[in-house]
Amino acid sequence: MTTTTPTTTGATTSAPSRNRAPAAERLPDHRLVARATGTYIARIQPQYLSDTSSAVAELARLRRGAGKRVHQVQDLWGIGGTEELARLLDGRNDFIRFEYAEEAVFLASTLWALHQQSGRDKGMHDRRQNLGGAVRTLIRLKGASSEDEEDSPLRKRLVRVGTAESLSSVAVRLREIVLLLRGAREPLDYARLAGQLYRWQHRPDRAGVQREWGREFHLAAASATRKGKPTSDGETGDAIDRTLAPDEEYGGYAAGE
Template identity: 30%
Template sequence: MTGEFVRSKIGQLQTDSPWAKAMLAELRRGIGKDISESPGTWEVVLADMPEELIYAGKEECRATEAESAAYTALTLFALHKQSGDIAQMNGLSFGAAARNLADGNNDAAIKRRFDAVMTSTNLKEVSNHARGLIQLMKAADRPVGFDYVEFAKDLYRFQFTEGRRSVCLRWGQDFYAGKKASNKENEKAKIGE
């Protein structure tokens, strides 16, 4: 359900309206902060959120896991969106996008940044480390996007111990399995020369 909510918000934010531009700017200001510290983002992050995603944490006066995941995904999407329309790429995981960024670039530096995301222990750390990779993705000669709807779902699961392990494993598989396939293609090209 978190993913579908983020999908609808991304649809709203991809318009060229003054509201969308203002909300993207507000979301960018919220990167790395807790949702409680960014009231300017509430209009986009909390408005129209399904009740079952909001009220679970209300008694504890904290954001629910769904609110935190949506907020983190949307703030990072807003940063990525500055590069144009390439930010949202359906079906491409965060790990696969990091691999695409590393292919032909400074692989060691990208891997270090990717590893920092993988060893994060909470959502704030993920946001801070992913921010650096996303800045590189949007600045690349050929900008790299990924599926922010799936990213939001992953961020939701990341907040639970078993979920964190499975999300990191899948991102790692996407990063390394793709590199292996890419290396095989390069070897075939060299053999054919």
């Protein structure tokens, strides 16, 4: 006896949505998000530092979006790192969670613009400083002793970022930290932050990002150690976690670096 399997004619196969991902899927694309942010800032930051009028005007517009969500500031459509992101993803139908990427690039770019405001002595985007390390450096600049660091209000601000339950809360709490970093002229790696914010929005990856922020804080040594001076045990310290080296994390996002 022969069994015939019926076929369906006229059926259409829809392409998978780039905004859908299985609940347990981990995001493999964060390097593109970091690259988009880093490439954009690497291009506009030198122009701002040299007082180029177009760059000054662009940062003034970007600052209005700091601490907000991308859909809340329609005036910023067409400028910022989101344009660079669109170029990188052009034709890539395999990229998932595009809205996560857009939010991450937008938030990181606008926070950088706020951080850079009125400062032309140096760029506030610096690949050598992560979020946890920047907060710990700020604590030391405030004169806290090593015994007082764990109870520092600045450390508690970082903890509040890590324990936030919504991207809107993360945005507001990061803005508070960035304003403090701006006052101290302490830079931050905004490309790395963008990649972390992208992953944070995907629930299965959130705990990993939270661990990174905590690890960054704990691995940031005293200022003397950060300059390569010996620690009490005779070893040379480093504020950057080499297991998360920039070249590995981002794939070298800015030409000429």
